[in-house]
Amino acid sequence: MAPHFDHPGEQAAADPIRLLEIRETPLSLDEVFQAVGDDATGGTTLFVGTVRDHDGGVDVDSLGYSCHPTAVAEMRRVAERVVAKYPVRALAAVHRIGDLSVGDLAVVVAVSCPHRGEAFEACRMLIDDLKHEVPIWKHQRFSDGTEEWVGAC
Numbered sequence: 001m002a003p004h005f006d007h008p009g010e011q012a013a014a015d016p017i018r019l020l021e022i023r024e025t026p027l028s029l030d031e032v033f034q035a036v037g038d039d040a041t042g043g044t045t046l047f048v049g050t051v052r053d054h055d056g057g058v059d060v061d062s063l064g065y066s067c068h069p070t071a072v073a074e075m076r077r078v079a080e081r082v083v084a085k086y087p088v089r090a091l092a093a094v095h096r097i098g099d100l101s102v103g104d105l106a107v108v109v110a111v112s113c114p115h116r117g118e119a120f121e122a123c124r125m126l127i128d129d130l131k132h133e134v135p136i137w138k139h140q141r142f143s144d145g146t147e148e149w150v151g152a153c
């Protein structure tokens with residue numbers, strides 16, 4: 001059967017941005033995955049960022065995230081750019097702030113598109129642009145007693 005790209009399911013949804021939040025409570029993979037459910041999607045990509053136990057060759061004990069009051073608005077700007085570039089049926093992004101431990105979920109993003117390739121590309125753009133442009137800062141505390149601030153933008 002030949003592909004029919006004029007079918008409504010092959011197009012971006014009218015309002016694909018389903019969930020954008022910054023929160024102090026633990027993140028849920030299920031919540032984000034359910035937010036991007038859409039019967040017209042053939043591909044859903046989910047990215048999960050976790051707190052790792054090292055950075056730059058030094059052991060990480062813990063870290064804290066903080067953000068600027070405009071962070072959610074900047075997340076929306078990034079999401080809208082992704083939606084403008086790809087046929088996104090559904091998009092979600094949630095970032096954690098506050099004190100986190102090694103292994104905790106720091107960010108979860110997901111994108112659903114008609115096809116897997118588009119879903120992978122859109123999700124990659126979403127997380128990369130979110131990390132580079134949204135004013136969220138990471139304060140890492142290392143086991144050697146040192147600490148550092150890492151800015152998202």
